[in-house]
Amino acid sequence: xTAVSPNSFRTGPDERGHFGIFGGRYVAETLMPLILELExxxxxxxxxxxxxxxxxDLLEHYAGRPSPLYFxxxxxxxxxxxxxxxxxxxxxxxxxxxxNNVLGQVLMAKxxxxxxxxxxxxxxxxxVATATACALFDIPCVxxxxxxxxxxxxxxxxxMNMLGAEVRPVTAGxxxxxxxxxxxxxxxxxxxxxxxxxxxxxxxxxxxxxxxxDFQCVIGNETRVQMMKAEGRLPDTLVACIGGGSNxxxxxxxxxxxxxxxxxxxxxxxxGVETGEHAASLTGGRPGVxxxxxxxxxxxxxxxxxxxxxxxxxxxxxxxxPEHSWLKEMGRIEYVSATDNEALAAFQxxxxxxxxxPALEPAHALAxxxxxxxxxxxxxxxxMNLCGRGDKDxxxxxxxLGMKIRS
Amino acid sequence: xxxxxxxFAQLKADKRAGLVTYITAGDPDLAISYQILKGLxxxxxxxxxxxxxxxxxxxxxxxIQLAGQRAxxxxxxxxxxxDMVRRxxxxxxxxxxxxxxxxxxxxxxxxxxxxxxxxxxxxxxxxFILVDLPPEEADExxxxxxxxxxxxxxxTAPTTDDKRLPAVLKYSSGFxxxxxxxxITGTSSATEEAVRTHVERIKRHTSLPVGxxxxxxxxxxxxxxxxHADAAVVGSAIVERVKAGLDDKGKAKxxxxxxxxxxxxxxxxxxxxxxxx
Numbered sequence: 112x113t114a115v116s117p118n119s120f121r122t123g124p125d126e127r128g129h130f131g132i133f134g135g136r137y138v139a140e141t142l143m144p145l146i147l148e149l150e151x152x153x154x155x156x157x158x159x160x161x162x163x164x165x166x167x168d169l170l171e172h173y174a175g176r177p178s179p180l181y182f183x184x185x186x187x188x189x190x191x192x193x194x195x196x197x198x199x200x201x202x203x204x205x206x207x208x209x210x211n212n213v214l215g216q217v218l219m220a221k222x223x224x225x226x227x228x229x230x231x232x233x234x235x236x237x238x239v240a241t242a243t244a245c246a247l248f249d250i251p252c253v254x255x256x257x258x259x260x261x262x263x264x265x266x267x268x269x270x271m272n273m274l275g276a277e278v279r280p281v282t283a284g285x286x287x288x289x290x291x292x293x294x295x296x297x298x299x300x301x302x303x304x305x306x307x308x309x310x311x312x313x314x315x316x317x318x319x320x321x322x323x324x325d326f327q328c329v330i331g332n333e334t335r336v337q338m339m340k341a342e343g344r345l346p347d348t349l350v351a352c353i354g355g356g357s358n359x360x361x362x363x364x365x366x367x368x369x370x371x372x373x374x375x376x377x378x379x380x381x382x383g384v385e386t387g388e389h390a391a392s393l394t395g396g397r398p399g400v401x402x403x404x405x406x407x408x409x410x411x412x413x414x415x416x417x418x419x420x421x422x423x424x425x426x427x428x429x430x431x432x433p434e435h436s437w438l439k440e441m442g443r444i445e446y447v448s449a450t451d452n453e454a455l456a457a458f459q460x461x462x463x464x465x466x467x468x469p470a471l472e473p474a475h476a477l478a479x480x481x482x483x484x485x486x487x488x489x490x491x492x493x494x495m496n497l498c499g500r501g502d503k504d505x506x507x508x509x510x511x512l513g514m515k516i517r518s
Numbered sequence: 519x520x521x522x523x524x525x526f527a528q529l530k531a532d533k534r535a536g537l538v539t540y541i542t543a544g545d546p547d548l549a550i551s552y553q554i555l556k557g558l559x560x561x562x563x564x565x566x567x568x569x570x571x572x573x574x575x576x577x578x579x580x581x582i583q584l585a586g587q588r589a590x591x592x593x594x595x596x597x598x599x600x601d602m603v604r605r606x607x608x609x610x611x612x613x614x615x616x617x618x619x620x621x622x623x624x625x626x627x628x629x630x631x632x633x634x635x636x637x638x639x640x641x642x643x644x645x646f647i648l649v650d651l652p653p654e655e656a657d658e659x660x661x662x663x664x665x666x667x668x669x670x671x672x673x674t675a676p677t678t679d680d681k682r683l684p685a686v687l688k689y690s691s692g693f694x695x696x697x698x699x700x701x702i703t704g705t706s707s708a709t710e711e712a713v714r715t716h717v718e719r720i721k722r723h724t725s726l727p728v729g730x731x732x733x734x735x736x737x738x739x740x741x742x743x744x745x746h747a748d749a750a751v752v753g754s755a756i757v758e759r760v761k762a763g764l765d766d767k768g769k770a771k772x773x774x775x776x777x778x779x780x781x782x783x784x785x786x787x788x789x790x791x792x793x794x795x
Binding site: 127135136137138139140141142143144145283284289290292293296297300301302303304399400401402403405408410412413414415416417 | 572573574575576577578579583590595596622623624625627628629649650651652653654655672673674675676677678679682686697699700701702705706
């Protein structure tokens with residue numbers, strides 16, 4: 112595909128919700144009027160200073176923003192190349208970047224007079240964040256979660272229940288994130304007049320990819336200011352993991368027009384992209400239509416969606432946000448992958464070297480940093496989004512490593 | 519005139535509403551699915567919807583989800599679906615009963631809308647009902663469908679208000695499909711009053727026939743819809759009859775096909791019992 116590089120990579124989507132050929136609104140007619148209503152309401156909210164100040168206040172005093180930009184000195188020394196910083200979004204309330212988006216969307220639900228919130232979740236981080244915000248705003252909340260994920264992310268299921276949310280396990284299909292999203296859409300089509308669907312990533316029908324991105328851009332905006340303060344200049348390299356792609360989009364988007372900043376997204380390579388058992392939609396997929404948008408998808412020749420595989424429930428999704436698909440084709444972001452085993456090794460390295468237990472999702476980003484940093488000069492400023500903490504993963508990782516949890 | 523337009527013109531002349539029956543292509547396997555397809559007109563179907571199974575049917579309830587899984591497991595493909603229709607036209611000599619493909623857009627997108635439409639038309643297919651292609655995205659299919667002589671039946675829902683209806687109708691041909699309830703296939707049913715109100719509302723905007731579906735399970739419900747609409751669409755309840763005809767191992771029992779036809783005959787009797795002006 113030959114594309115003329117635009118003056119800005121930050122102007123999308125167009126009025127129909129397209130990023131190039133990607134994005135759009137491929138949903139049932141029943142939902143279309145509601146999606147148009149959301150688009151109007153979101154435009155109005157963006158122009159309303161009280162909405163932004165209410166959100167900013169929550170982000171600061173409730174979620175704990177700004178999250179620190181931390182120089183990982185021991186890791187930097189160990190890898191012997193780029194100067195590595197972590198954007199510590201794992202320190203947010205609820206333990207990941209998901210709260211940034213959820214607070215914005217639940218404020219939207221309130222503005223629109225919706226009386227019930229639904230969400231899909233993979234690793235449970237978005238589910239926990241949504242359950243948290245719904246508790247705070249006293250809105251009933253139902254979270255759809257694949258039965259496989261309910262099992263492998265049990266601590267988050269308990270947290271959601273404690274926060275008053277109902278978790279509905281989904282057994283259809285592969286019983287992971289994509290099936291949870293199908294089920295959430297099925298619920299929404301029956302309840303759309305009263306229910307707000309709080310999507311957890313930069314995917315789904317327009318305006319979700321743009322709206323979720325906007326709410327997550329706080330990550331990149333803060334990084335910009337913090338790096339100027341720490342080093343007096345912009346970073347050289349940004350690295351983030353990608354499932355649907357919200358933490359990566361939040362970090363990258365404010366830097367898209369800074370040509371000197373290299374952007375690297377790390378997909379889940381599962382057992383290896385060459386094995387076919389992976390979740391690397393951009394590396395191993397091709398454009399298709401699912402869950403309301405056109406984007407890169409893992410699919411067979413006919414267009415049937417194939418099952419993703421990843422040790423990380425949060426990356427175990429056969430699609431990706433449509434703006435990432437566009438940025439891939441524009442050549443602005445490099446997309447690579449890291450395998451289950453590489454992520455596990457990175458997870459362990461971070462625990463011992465920096466005293467930080469990361470979630471398995473950013474452990475994929477770290478796995479790539481481990482490969483990339485040694486190839487870069489020592490004055491290369493690299494920021495990795497440490498987008499989630501690993502409390503939810505400790506039992507699954509312990510089991511995988513053959514560690515004995517209790518006698 | 520398309521097969522769909524001709525069929526509705528004939529129904530009007532006969533002073534009755536039509537019965538539209540949905541089956542999932544390849545459910546429970548290719549051979550039995552074809553047997554059912556072949557016998558639908560004789561059982562009382564006026565139009566046929568042939569479901570194209572998709573791994574992620576986000577607007578379908580459990581009955582049609584499971585039917586799709588059975589069919590995919592049995593090896594259904596787009597080509598095999600086209601082949602079923604080609605054989606139907608040849609074996610039965612029925613060149614009048616319209617057959618519409620129902621499903622999700624990705625299968626069409628992967629083949630390419632232009633090629634898909636040409637091949638579908640050549641196989642004897644008459645149109646599309648696509649769940650996830652609202653008017654906002656219909657531009658990428660409509661010209662190719664029109665060029666191949668295929669109708670595009672867009673869905674309208676209770677949430678489609680008078681302001682939005684013209685946009686939906688702009689891309690609709692053949693008939694208009696009114697989804698009578700908020701929700702997925704095969705769950706709740708609309709009241710007769712709600713059906714009447716919405717059909718009257720839609721008819722103020724278009725001269726196209728209006729078919730009503732979602733949640734119709736009994737001959738009485740089919741008759742109630744037939745009193746107000748030009749056709750009643752039954753899907754999940756038929757697919758459930760297919761499932762009921764399977765043994766524990768998922769193999770078809772001898773009474774599966776006759777059971778499906780008997781049920782469709784009862785629905786057809788319900789619809790045909792209503793005299794229209």
